[in-house]
Amino acid sequence: MENITDINQIKMAVLCKIAEYAYEGTLDDKKDGIPDELTDPIKPSFRCCVYREREILRQRVRLGMGRLPAGLHYSNENGSQIVYVMKAACEGCPIDRFTVTNNCHNCLAQKCIKACKFGAITKTPHGAYIDKSKCKKCGQCVKACPYNAIVDIERPCIKSCPVEAVDMDSNDLAKIDTNRCLNCGQCVQNCPFGAIGTVSMMTNVINSITRGIPVYAMIAPSIEGQFGTASIPALRAAIKDLGFKDCYEVALGADAVAWREAEELAEKIQQGKKMTTSCCPAFYNMIQKHYPEVRDCVSTTISPMMATARLIRAKDPDAEIVFIGPCIAKKNEVVSRYIDEINAAMTFDELGAMFTVKNIDPEEYEDTAQEATRYGKGFAKSGGVAAAVAKVFEEKGLEPPKLKACNGWAECKVALQMLKLGRLSEDIIEGMNCEGGCVNGPCKQTDLIISRRVFDKNVNVDKTEIVKNCMENGFEDIEMHKH
C-alpha cells in the first residue's frame, strides 16, 4: 500500500494501477482489487474510514476504465458527458453561503445590518444573525463588516462553474446539469475533496497498443513544461517508447488553423462580420449552449487537433489516432463530434501514469527535430491564437485585424455578451476558457509558475513562417472545414 493523502496522489495512484494492469492485460481480473491494494487494512489515510476510501477508489477505477460512477446510468441526452460527480466522495459542503463567524464583536456600528437591503440581518446577544429566508446572497454584508466576520463560503464547485451547471441534489450532494455543462473541468480542479472526476479512454489506448494496432499520438503544445524540462521533440520520442507508432505535434495543425482562420477572417472583415475562434472546446460549448445567438460567428475552421488528425489519416488510413492534452473538454469534443475521425482523447495525468508504469523519463531524451512554428506552439497560451492569425495577416501583407484575446471564462462571457449585443469593436474574439490558456488547463501536471519558464524558453524555435510551414507539411490538400 502506498501512502496516499492528497487528491493528485489518489488520482495518480489509481491511474497508475489501471495503466499497469492494462499493459499486462490483467485489468479485468485485478480491477476489483485496486481499492484494497491502495488502502490500509484498518487505518484510513485520507477519509474518515477505509470503507469510504475504498468506495471512492472504486468510483475512480470505474471512471479510469471508461465507465460511469456506480449508480449512474447512461441517459440519452448526455451520452458524451465527460465530467461526473463521484457521490461517495462529495463532502456535501455547507449549503448556506453567508455565515457570521465568531469574529463578530457584536459592535455598535452595525454596518452589516445597514448594508443589508433586504432586512435579513438582526442583532442578537451573540452577534449578528442572518435570516436565510430573507438573504438574497448579494454579499454587501461581507464587504461592510470591519472585522471580516461574515464569510462567503459558496461551494467551490458551484463558484468555479462558468455557467451555473453545478447544483445540489436532494441529499445536498453536488449535481451537474449536463445540458448546461461545458465539460471544461473547472469544478474538477476546484473541488477540495476531489469529488468530481472525468471518464478516461486510457485503457482503450493501451489495449490498442498491446494488440499491435498502429496508434498515433498527437500532443498539445501546452505539454512543454509539464514533464520537467522535456521539450516537444524529447516527448515525442518518449511517447513512441510507450508503444505509439508515431507522435505528432498538434501545434503543426495549429499552424494550418492560423493560416485558414486568417483567410476566413479576412473574408468576414470584408463582409463587415465578426468572428470567434473555435479551437478551445469549452469556449465552443459555451457559445453552442449559452450564446446560441452568435453561433454564426464561430469560425468554421476545424480545431488544431482535427487538422493534425486529418494530416495523420492522410498518411495512414488505418491509424488509430489519440489526442493528448491538458484539457477535459477536448475529450468531449472528440467523443461528441469527431469520434469517426479521432479514436480517443487523453490527458497529461493519464500520459504521466503511462510514463510511470513504463519507467520512462522524458527528460532523459535528447531529440531536437521540431515540426511546428513558434506561433503554432503559441496556441497554448492566452493571446497565442490571435497572435498567430495576425502573423498570417502580416505574411500576406494585409492590414492587421483588431484582436480581442479573452483570458479565461469570465472574459469570454463578457466578450460574447458584447458580440451578442452588437457592441464588439474588435474583428475577432479569441476565447480560452482557462485563465492563462491551455498551459493552465485542468489536467496540467506542473504549476503554471514553474511550467511557464520551460514553456517560454522551449517555444522560441527557429521556425517562424506559418504559411510556408503549412505548405511544407502538406496542409494544402487537407480539408480544413467542419463537416
Added chain:
Amino acid sequence: MDIYVCVGSSCHLKNSKAVIDKLNSRIKKENLEDKVALRGAFCMGKCSNQGVSVKVDNNVYSVTEENADDFFDKNILGIG
C-alpha cells in the same frame, strides 16, 4: 437523429471502432450527414451484450461489424 456508439473499455474491445467506421461509411453513402450525427458515449450498462452498445432514440442495440448494415437499414433508414 443522434446515433450514440459506446466507446467504453468493454465495447472498445468488441471493436467499437469498426462499428463506427461502418456506420460512418453508411451515413456518407446515403448522404445523411446533415440528418444523422454519429457520437461516442460511455458505458450504457449493457457490457454483457455480444456486440457494441449503440443507442438510438433511447433504445440500446447490440451491434457488431457484421450486423451493422442490417442495424442501419432497420433502425436508421427504417426499412427491411
